[in-house]
């Protein structure tokens with residue numbers, strides 16, 4: 063089956079508590095903001111890009127893509143960004159990606175898209191951990207997500223179970239799903255790449 067048109071939406075709307083509140087997506091890994099690393103990884107493979115953030119909008123606009131914040135007030139978690147993104151995107155299929163995963167594999171989208179014929183939500187599994195904040199999801203899930211959020215649901219994995227999302231094995235590329243949550247992790251990766 064031919065790969066569908068896909069909008070990539072970078073999720074950068076969190077509180078970054080473990081980063082002492084410093085907006086994770088804007089922190090520099092090798093002189094480049096983390097969210098820009100994610101954009102550069104996926105840009106060749108998607109049809110449109112948007113950025114979801116709840117602070118520092120002007121700085122996220124520098125990349126040149128549409129930027130929007132959550133429709134739900136307060137920090138309600140990644141599902142809030144996913145819901146707001148699904149309402150705005152113009153394609154049926156949308157790839158949400160956490161801004162803190164800068165080493166994504168080149169074949170991420172191709173390998174997830176294989177399953178679009180029979181599934182409406184697809185995410186990677188690295189052999190040890192699920193990565194639901196890297197989620198290829200069809201717009202038709204929007205009403206169910208709205209209902210889930212209206213009932214107070216906030217847990218991403220629980221929602222994905224409800225819609226029978228499919229996990230795809232990337233254990234051959236587990237290292238590509240490393241994410242950066244703390245200043246120590248950021249320092250470690252910056253130092254590593256300098257060696």
Ligand SMILES: Nc1nc2c(ncn2[C@@H]2O[C@H](COP(=O)(O)OP(=O)(O)OP(=O)(O)O)[C@@H](O)[C@H]2O)c(=O)[nH]1
Pocket residue numbers: 073074075076077078079080081086114115116132136137138139140141142143144159160161162195243
């Ligand atoms: N739009 C939106 N995205 C969120 C929200 N909370 C977390 N995210 C995103 O979800 C992904 C995973 O988030 P976490 O690392 O668990 O949370 P975080 O707030 O970024 O960081 P911590 O506070 O340190 O846990 C990241 O891409 C976040 O930007 C939110 O309230 N709204």
